[in-house]
Ligand SMILES: Cc1cc2nc3c(=O)[nH]c(=O)nc-3n(C[C@H](O)[C@H](O)[C@H](O)COP(=O)(O)OP(=O)(O)OC[C@H]3O[C@@H](n4cnc5c(N)ncnc54)[C@H](O)[C@@H]3O)c2cc1C
């Protein structure tokens with residue numbers, strides 16, 4: 001006996017959305033539409049993972065298999081809140097799984113944050129990743145000295161890209177306009193600044209270690225910055241990652257710089273208090289801290305000013321409210337219980353959430369698999385009680401988008417984009433070179449559009 005088809009809309013084709021789609025296809029009666037505001041799939045795997053992390057980017061191979069499943073459909077260039085509403089989705093689907101990530105940067109909340117020359121790492125990552133929302137000329141890299149605030153893996157990514165030569169990045173998928181700017185980069189000194197100590201840093205050892213392998217930069221760590229308090233000594237004993245990080249940093253603190261053309265400083269216990277400059281960034285005021293024995297930093301009363309012409313604030317991401325959905329402003333997430341969206345404290349029928357917008361902006365790609373599986377388990381528990389949609393035809397939503405003149409990019413449209421990128425890669429000796437402009441992406445996908 002054939003069962004009624006259950007139609008699910010997944011919003012977001014990043015790891016969380018795609019892992020949710022994969023788990024959903026475990027049940028034969030489920031058909032999934034994966035909607036993304038961009039013409040391209042894979043979220044931060046395409047627009048976050050650093051271009052020189054080719055191995056990590058290859059996770060896209062597994063994600064694409066899911067989007068090629070015959071009960072999964074990719075609908076690119078469709079934005080929830082602009083092209084379709086949550087209400088529309090309820091009309092066409094039994095349930096909605098929201099997996100739209102956490103797209104914007106957290107703020108430092110200090111004077112000078114908006115001076116020209118002060119950027120978020122989010123902006124820099126979007127630019128070097130060729131995100132279509134990023135202006136091509138947003139970065140010029142005429143600064144000689146750059147401060148990166150924050151000691152997480154994103155800070156490491158942006159510092160590494162700043163320290164690499166254009167030739168080192170040429171074989172990657174980095175867009176041509178970014179490569180051109182990098183080849184004229186004047187950057188000589190990069191300082192990564194942590195407000196607490198080395199033990200409290202968020203980076204992982206593999207990513208940290210890579211900085212020591214930079215052909216073009218000496219890594220400089222001051223032995224004084226590696227002094228530990230009791231809580232830190234305890235953490236070193238109990239946490240292997242912390243121990244390994246500290247070993248790496250201590251090794252660097254004993255090295256003599258070899259006179260490479262760039263210098264990468266990693267500094268701790270410096271709290272940003274202001275970005276300074278008349279009309280453009282010229283430096284940053286920092287308060288010197290000391291650890292209070294519990295992993296927190298107190299000011300010592302001493303301060304210093306570091307010169308810099310560019311500041312990258314890499315202090316984490318945050319989710320943004322989505323029209324028609326509840327939002328927890330404090331946590332920057334959609335309120336939920338194990339993935340069931342809560343409206344006024346109660347699970348909303350047919351509404352689920354996965355990934356960074358469910359739990360906050362932390363965790364690696366794989367973390368989203370467990371996270372999405374948990375959400376889909378809840379959906380399957382509720383499956384017999386899901387509200388039936390008014391519209392029964394699977395193409396109803398396509399008709400609606402056509403009426404609204406949305407240029408939907410289907411999977412074949414993405415394949416056309418990819419083919420073009422691979423062809424331009426060949427000309428540069430790279431596996432693939434990203435197209436960065438939305439209109440170029442749409443033009444490449446145009447021949448395969450569902451609706452015009
Ligand atoms: C700079 C950076 C580098 C990283 N590097 C690594 C790494 O090397 N290795 C690793 O394991 N992890 C890495 N991570 C972490 C990893 O990328 C995240 O854990 C993961 O991408 C989160 O998945 P997500 O699906 O929740 O969000 P995302 O990947 O952000 O996907 C969200 C998707 O939703 C879409 N979307 C947003 N709003 C809408 C809307 N209104 N309508 C329709 N679609 C919408 C977006 O276009 C996007 O495609 C990195 C993170 C960052 C920020």
Ligand SMILES: NC(=O)c1ccc[n+]([C@@H]2O[C@H](COP(=O)([O-])OP(=O)(O)OC[C@H]3O[C@@H](n4cnc5c(N)ncnc54)[C@H](OP(=O)(O)O)[C@@H]3O)[C@@H](O)[C@H]2O)c1
Pocket residue numbers: 107108149150151152153154155157194195196200201202203207272314315316317361362363364
């Ligand atoms: N290769 C990879 O696997 C990879 C690459 C990139 C990203 N990721 C993952 O993506 C997630 C996000 O990474 P992320 O680096 O953006 O965030 P993160 O790991 O949360 O690091 C944020 C950093 O910013 C600091 N910070 C926060 N507020 C600050 C303030 N007001 N002033 C000064 N410093 C401040 C934090 O210090 P405190 O601890 O003191 O708050 C922390 O050092 C992480 O889970 C990360 O592992 C993984």
